[in-house]
Amino acid sequence: MEITNIMEYEAIAKQKLPKMAFDYYASGAEDQWTLAENRNAFSRILFRPRILIDVSKIDMATTVLGFKISMPIMIAPTAMQKMAHPEGEYATARAASAAGTIMTLSSWATSSVEEVASTGPGIRFFQLYVYKDRNVVAQLVRRAERAGFKAIALTVDTPRLGRREADIKNRFNLPPFLTLKNFEGLDLGKMDKADDSGLASYVAGQIDRTLSWKDVEWLQTITKLPILVKGVLTAEDARLSIQSGAAGIIVSNHGARQLDYSPSTIMALEEVVKAAQGRVPVFLDGGVRRGTDVFKALALGASGIFIGRPVVFALASEGEAGVRKILQILREEFELAMALSGCRSLKEITRAHIVTDWDLPRNRLAPRL
Numbered sequence: 001m002e003i004t005n006i007m008e009y010e011a012i013a014k015q016k017l018p019k020m021a022f023d024y025y026a027s028g029a030e031d032q033w034t035l036a037e038n039r040n041a042f043s044r045i046l047f048r049p050r051i052l053i054d055v056s057k058i059d060m061a062t063t064v065l066g067f068k069i070s071m072p073i074m075i076a077p078t079a080m081q082k083m084a085h086p087e088g089e090y091a092t093a094r095a096a097s098a099a100g101t102i103m104t105l106s107s108w109a110t111s112s113v114e115e116v117a118s119t120g121p122g123i124r125f126f127q128l129y130v131y132k133d134r135n136v137v138a139q140l141v142r143r144a145e146r147a148g149f150k151a152i153a154l155t156v157d158t159p160r161l162g163r164r165e166a167d168i169k170n171r172f173n174l175p176p177f178l179t180l181k182n183f184e185g186l187d188l189g190k191m192d193k194a195d196d197s198g199l200a201s202y203v204a205g206q207i208d209r210t211l212s213w214k215d216v217e218w219l220q221t222i223t224k225l226p227i228l229v230k231g232v233l234t235a236e237d238a239r240l241s242i243q244s245g246a247a248g249i250i251v252s253n254h255g256a257r258q259l260d261y262s263p264s265t266i267m268a269l270e271e272v273v274k275a276a277q278g279r280v281p282v283f284l285d286g287g288v289r290r291g292t293d294v295f296k297a298l299a300l301g302a303s304g305i306f307i308g309r310p311v312v313f314a315l316a317s318e319g320e321a322g323v324r325k326i327l328q329i330l331r332e333e334f335e336l337a338m339a340l341s342g343c344r345s346l347k348e349i350t351r352a353h354i355v356t357d358w359d360l361p362r363n364r365l366a367p368r369l
C-alpha cells in the first residue's frame with residue numbers, strides 16, 4: 001500500500017510490533033485526554049489564505065541556534081528506538097541527516113552518543129534526564145559534547161513518570177537484548193522487573209525529583225552547549241527559563257505522557273511566545289502530523305517543530321526508509337500549505353494567516369495572552 005500521510009504508519013507499526021512495544025510508543029497518561037487534545041486543537045485553527053501571490057519559489061530553510069537546516073521540522077527525542085527496528089537510532093540519525101534536519105537523541109536511547117555520532121555527519125541535539133547522581137550527568141554531557149552534539153534539550157516535565165496504564169498492565173520493560181546504551185558502563189543500563197511499569201520504577205529510583213531552576217544554571221557550569229528547556233507550558237515558566245539562561249524553549253507536554261489534562265501544546269504556544277518576547281526561540285512538539293500543523297505552529301510564533309511518535313512508527317514499519325519518507329511527506333505538505341496560503345518564506349508566515357477559536361470572544365477556555 002502506498003503511504004500518503006505520516007499517520008498511516010501507526011497501523012502498520014501496530015501489526016508489526018509486540019503489544020508491549022507498540023503500547024509504550026503509542027500511549028499517553030491516564031485518560032489520554034491531552035493525547036487526543038494535542039491533535040484536536042490543531043483542527044480548531046483555520047487558515048486565512050492570501051491569494052494571487054507568486055509562489056513559484058518556496059524557501060523553507062531556517063536556522064536553529066545558528067545551525068542551518070532545510071526546514072523547520074525536526075526530530076524529538078523518543079526513547080528505545082531499537083525496540084521498533086534493529087537499526088533504531090542509527091536509522092533515525094541517517095534519515096535526519098539526509099533530510100538536512102536535526103535529530104534529538106534521547107538519554108534513554110538504545111544506541112550511545114558515540115554510536116550515533118559514528119553514523120556520519122549531521123546536526124544533533126542531546127536530550128538530558130537529570131539523574132540523582134550528578135557525576136552520571138556530568139559524564140554523559142561531556143560525552144555528548146565530545147561526540148559533537150550541538151545542544152542539550154533538558155527535559156523538565158518528568159520528576160516522576162506519568163501513569164501510562166498500558167505500560168502498567170503490560171509490566172513494561174526493555175527487552176533483554178537491549179540496554180539504555182548511554183548508561184551501560186555505569187550499571188544503569190537496565191530496568192529492574194517491577195510490579196507495574198519497569199520504566200516508572202527506574203525513574204523513581206534514578207531521576208532527581210529535586211530538580212529546580214538553579215539546576216538549569218548548574219548545567220551551564222558543566223557545559224558550554226546551549227540549553228533548550230523542554231516541557232514549558234506557561235508564560236511564567238517561559239520567563240523563568242530565560243532568566244535561568246536557557247538558549248531556547250520547547251513547548252511540550254511530553255507527547256501527553258506526563259500530566260493528563262495539560263493543554264495541547266498548540267494552545268499553550270502563543271502564551272509562551274508572547275512571554276519570550278523574541279529573546280529566545282520557542283519550539284513546539286506534540287501532535288504535529290500534517291504540513292498544515294507545522295504552518296499553524298509557525299503562524300503562532302514557533303521557530304520550528306519536532307515530531308515524536310511518527311518517527312518510531314515509521315521506523316517499525318520500514319526502518320530508515322520509513323523515517324526518510326515521513327520527513328519527505330511533511331516537507332512536501334508544509335511546502336504546499338505555504339504555497340496555498342501565499343507564503344514564500346518562513347518570515348512571510350504571520351499570525352494573520354490563521355484564525356483560532358480563541359480569537360473569538362465567546363470562548364471561555366482561552367489561553368491567557
Ligand code: FNR
Binds near residue numbers: 155287288
Ligand atoms: C517520548 N518523549 C520523550 N521525551 C524526552 O524528553 N525524552 C525521552 O526519552 C522521550 N521518550 C519518548 C518516547 C516515546 C515513545 C514518545 C512517544 C515520546 C516525548 C517526545 O520527545 C515528544 O515530546 C513527544 O513525542 C511529541 O509528541 P508527538 O509528536 O509524539 O505527538
